[in-house]
Structures are given as C-alpha cells and as structure tokens.
Amino acid sequence: MTNWFEEQLDIDKGRALRIRTRKLLEKVRSDFQEIRVYETDAFGRMLVHDGVIMLTEFDEAHYHEMIAHVALVTHPSPRDILVVGGGDGGTLREVLRHPLVQSAHLCEIDPMVVEVCRKHFPGLAFSFNDPRVSLHFDDGAEFVKRHSAAFDVIFVDSSDPIGPAEVLFEKEFYHSMRSALKPGGIVITQSESFMYHAELIEKIAAFCRTIFPLYRYYYALVPTYPSGLIGFSFCSLGPDPLNDINPERIAALGRMRYYSAEIHRSAFTLPARAEEIFKD
Amino acid sequence: MTNWFEEQLDIDKGRALRIRTRKLLEKVRSDFQEIRVYETDAFGRMLVHDGVIMLTEFDEAHYHEMIAHVALVTHPSPRDILVVGGGDGGTLREVLRHPLVQSAHLCEIDPMVVEVCRKHFPGLAFSFNDPRVSLHFDDGAEFVKRHSAAFDVIFVDSSDPIGPAEVLFEKEFYHSMRSALKPGGIVITQSESFMYHAELIEKIAAFCRTIFPLYRYYYALVPTYPSGLIGFSFCSLGPDPLNDINPERIAALGRMRYYSAEIHRSAFTLPARAEEIFKD
Incomplete structure (x- = not known):
C-alpha cells in the first residue's frame, strides 16, 4: 500500500502538492505544533510542521x-x-x-x-x-x-x-x-x-x-x-x-x-x- | 462537493500537484489524446491533455x-x-x-x-x-x-x-x-x-x-x-x-x-x- 502526504498550507486556496511517502519516521506533538518526519521517494527525508512542508533533503x-x-x-x-x-x-x-x-x-x-x-x-x-x-x-x-x-x-x-x-x-x-x-x-x-x-x-x-x-x-x-x-x-x-x-x-x-x-x-x-x- | 484534479505526469515518481476544480467545461477524445478544460479556483481556466496540465490562465x-x-x-x-x-x-x-x-x-x-x-x-x-x-x-x-x-x-x-x-x-x-x-x-x-x-x-x-x-x-x-x-x-x-x-x-x-x-x-x-x- 502506498501513502501520499498532502501539503496543507494552501488547501483552502485550491492547490496542494502531494508527495508519496515510504515511511513515517517520527510523529510527535510539542507544545507548539505537530512535527513529522517522512522518508519520501522523490525528495529524501521531509520535515513537516502541522501538515506544512518545512524542508526536504532534495532542496x-x-x-x-x-x-x-x-x-x-x-x-x-x-x-x-x-x-x-x-x-x-x-x-x-x-x-x-x-x-x-x-x-x-x-x-x-x-x-x-x-x-x-x-x-x-x-x-x-x-x-x-x-x-x-x-x-x-x-x-x-x-x-x-x-x-x-x-x-x-x-x-x-x-x-x-x-x-x-x-x-x-x-x-x-x-x-x-x-x-x-x-x-x-x-x-x-x-x-x-x-x-x-x-x-x-x-x-x-x-x-x-x-x-x-x-x-x-x-x-x-x-x-x-x-x-x-x-x-x-x-x-x-x-x-x-x-x-x-x-x-x-x-x-x-x-x-x-x-x-x-x-x-x-x-x-x-x-x-x-x-x-x-x-x-x- | 468539491473536485480535485491531480496532475498525472510525475505520479510514478511520487509527486503530483492537485488543483481544486469548479467545473469541467470540456472533455473530448481526439485521435491523439484526451483533452479537458476545467474552471479552477486558483488558476482560472486550465487545459489538460491526457491528465497533464498544458496551461492555466494564471501563468x-x-x-x-x-x-x-x-x-x-x-x-x-x-x-x-x-x-x-x-x-x-x-x-x-x-x-x-x-x-x-x-x-x-x-x-x-x-x-x-x-x-x-x-x-x-x-x-x-x-x-x-x-x-x-x-x-x-x-x-x-x-x-x-x-x-x-x-x-x-x-x-x-x-x-x-x-x-x-x-x-x-x-x-x-x-x-x-x-x-x-x-x-x-x-x-x-x-x-x-x-x-x-x-x-x-x-x-x-x-x-x-x-x-x-x-x-x-x-x-x-x-x-x-x-x-x-x-x-x-x-x-x-x-x-x-x-x-x-x-x-x-x-x-x-x-x-x-x-x-x-x-x-x-x-x-x-x-x-x-x-x-x-x-x-x-
């Protein structure tokens, strides 16, 4: 089964980047936000705060x-x-x-x-x-x-x-x-x-x-x-x-x-x- | 109900842009490809060939x-x-x-x-x-x-x-x-x-x-x-x-x-x- 992460930042504006993920490496909730780390096929590891892409190893x-x-x-x-x-x-x-x-x-x-x-x-x-x-x-x-x-x-x-x-x-x-x-x-x-x-x-x-x-x-x-x-x-x-x-x-x-x-x-x-x- | 178009070009590579559509204005099959025209919220009208975005009015x-x-x-x-x-x-x-x-x-x-x-x-x-x-x-x-x-x-x-x-x-x-x-x-x-x-x-x-x-x-x-x-x-x-x-x-x-x-x-x-x- 494949999983896709969907960027949440501009969903309400009608546009979103989807990225296929291989593995969820981390999911924690801090006092400020939910933090996730994924392994992806196209962009290496990816850091996500509250559903928004912070960075990927690719770029x-x-x-x-x-x-x-x-x-x-x-x-x-x-x-x-x-x-x-x-x-x-x-x-x-x-x-x-x-x-x-x-x-x-x-x-x-x-x-x-x-x-x-x-x-x-x-x-x-x-x-x-x-x-x-x-x-x-x-x-x-x-x-x-x-x-x-x-x-x-x-x-x-x-x-x-x-x-x-x-x-x-x-x-x-x-x-x-x-x-x-x-x-x-x-x-x-x-x-x-x-x-x-x-x-x-x-x-x-x-x-x-x-x-x-x-x-x-x-x-x-x-x-x-x-x-x-x-x-x-x-x-x-x-x-x-x-x-x-x-x-x-x-x-x-x-x-x-x-x-x-x-x-x-x-x-x-x-x-x-x-x-x-x-x-x- | 809202509809989202998903760009097909790089699906196999694990990345895809999704765009919310308001209306499908046209869908025809020519001798060469399937041609669609959507009205979108974020990018105006959008031309799509075989699931791939050709152009939008926005850009x-x-x-x-x-x-x-x-x-x-x-x-x-x-x-x-x-x-x-x-x-x-x-x-x-x-x-x-x-x-x-x-x-x-x-x-x-x-x-x-x-x-x-x-x-x-x-x-x-x-x-x-x-x-x-x-x-x-x-x-x-x-x-x-x-x-x-x-x-x-x-x-x-x-x-x-x-x-x-x-x-x-x-x-x-x-x-x-x-x-x-x-x-x-x-x-x-x-x-x-x-x-x-x-x-x-x-x-x-x-x-x-x-x-x-x-x-x-x-x-x-x-x-x-x-x-x-x-x-x-x-x-x-x-x-x-x-x-x-x-x-x-x-x-x-x-x-x-x-x-x-x-x-x-x-x-x-x-x-x-x-x-x-x-x-x-």
Missing part, C-alpha cells in the same frame, strides 16, 4: 544557502549573528561556513524541533555542535526585544504567518530587529512567494521601507514549496547586496549546491508582474 | 512570453516563423507582437486542440485570426522535413516526451530543424525542468552542440508545471541571446506580464547544481 540547500550567503558576502564584517527560528540547523550550517563569524545565536521557540532534527537530519543539525553556536529556546520576538546593537546580521528563518510565527511578520518585530542591529547591520526574513502572496509581501515591503534605509526582495527556487519558490526580504542599515558584494568571500565558499556569484545577482531580478508589487 | 503568459521573445529580440530580422505544436495559440500570440514577423506558420498535429482552445481560451486563440498566420494540421517532424532554408526562427511548443511529442525530443528532429532554418536562424524548444529532468536535458544539450554552433538553456517560472519552472533550449546558427539583444525591440513590446530586458538575461543564470548539467 533544503537551495533555501539555506540563499537565506544565508547573500547577506554574509555583502556585510563588510559579519561577526555576530542571530538566527530566529531555524531549529533544523540548516541556516546555521551555512552561516558557519563564513570564517568571519565569531558568534552565532539561534533562538528557536520549540526545543522539540531541534531534538527531532538532531535525530533525523544530522546533515543539518551537526551545526549545533560548532563552538561558536549558542542555542536559546525562547520566543524570537521577545529575545530580539531584549537586545540592543548586538548583531551584525539577523536571519528570520520562520515558518508561515499562521500559528507561532505570525508575530514575525508584523511591523513591530521589524522595529525591534532594527534596534537589535549594530550599525550597518542587515536583516533577512523569509518572505513567502511573489507568485501567491503579493499582498503580504507588499505590506512587508511598505513598512520595511519606513524602518530601513534599504529594502530589496530576492528569491530561491525550492520545488517543494508552494509555487516552487520562496522569497526573502533584504533590509539593510547600509550594505547593498547588488553593489557591496565581496567576490573573494564568494570564491572562498567553494562549490555550493545552489548559490553562486551569478545567482546572487539574478535572484533579485523578478518577473515583470512581480516587480509591480514593489512599485511605490 | 500561461510566463511560458508563452519566454518561449517567444528571447529569440525574437535576438534574431536580427525574424520574418518567417514556424511554431511546432502550440495549438492553443499562446506562442503565436506573442510571436505576432513583433512587427518584423511577416509569416507565422503553426503546425499542430491535433485539430481538436485548436477547436477546443478557440472555444475556451479566446485570449490565446484569437491569434489564429491574424492574416500573417497559416495553420497546418500535420505531424511536426514530417512538416519540418519537407522544408529547407525556410524559417528564421522555429519554436517547438510541445508537450512532454511521452505520447505524440516523443519524436520532438530526438536528435534526428533537431537535424531536420537545422536544415529548415535560413542562415543565422534560431530554434527554441520546450526542454523540461532542470530540477527534475537533468538526464534528458543533458542528452539534448549534448546532441544540440554537435548540430548548432551555439547552445544555451534558459527557463521561466511556471507554478503549475512540475517543480514550478520549465526550461528552453536556445539553438542558434549565429545570434547569441546574451550578446545580440536588440533593446529597442524589447522596449517596443511594452509592459509584459513576465518578460523584461532584465528577465531575458537572468533567465540564463542557473543554480550551481543545474550548471553541472551543461559541463562538458
């Missing part, structure tokens, strides 16, 4: 390389890093490839995510063992509020704006992040797909422009996410990802699965209809 | 603009055009935006496709009424074989390499197309997704390089296709889409839904893992 590198490296080769001296969410360890893995990084704090609300990923995704969660890492099990919004001029780059590696991550898509949180940045700092946030979530992105871009001197939006191709891609907000107190790239640092990364100097640049080029979202 | 422009304009702003004088397949009229619609085009031949194997699309997709099929268009209901491979030095650009707007379109993915057909091109001509072919079909694309790229002096691969984002994107082979007897662009002709197109001068260029930039496909 997690696309997301994690793109959330991390664009800011880290742009900031002149990224030493102190905060990741909000990202309990799987994938974003941290990419952050730690940069030798300039001296401290990497990860603030994950749900300890069970880290526990499950240590067990089933060692290729991501090994990053927790790096001596530069400090793990905090806390509410990301509260954690950020308690810090001032502390981080060079903040990554918000969140799930979608329903459930525990909803507050991470609000203007107030972006204000807190600005205060938590050191001068010249950068914030990168998971910002959904311009194909399906134009209204949400328009709202985020509008308030970001009132908070940060520079706002840009870029994307990565991730076939197992709705519409096959996901976007990121690039909010900066100074450095510009299109003009302040550090080519030596890109070269030092070596061969990546997704990221390259060319992709860095083209990821900011959107189809004509998506450019409309960002018109004033 | 058909992404595909049709990208198959057509990249070659037509690169070729110095695209006067005589052939479209193989494309019985919906969408590629023709984009081709005819170029005033340099004097004749546009469309060779579609299945007259029923044209009939169904005239009825349900007037926004695409109106292009058949243009006086520059000649419609041929014929086998594309045979039609091409009968022509020599006849076309400036050939577009192969085919379905996937199973069923009637299989021969359009073979080396012999590309040889015939080269002979059917005028000097300096260009061939563009639908060439699947680099995310899922690396082997097929590697094969096509390899034989194209033995037939054409210049081969490049580019892509368009199409959320309702597997992996959310589709690629095209750019095979040329001379003009280079990265160096011989005609900016005035791009400007003359006006505002497109997907295509722009910036997208033209970035569409050739592939993620690192996809670049591997094209290494010698």
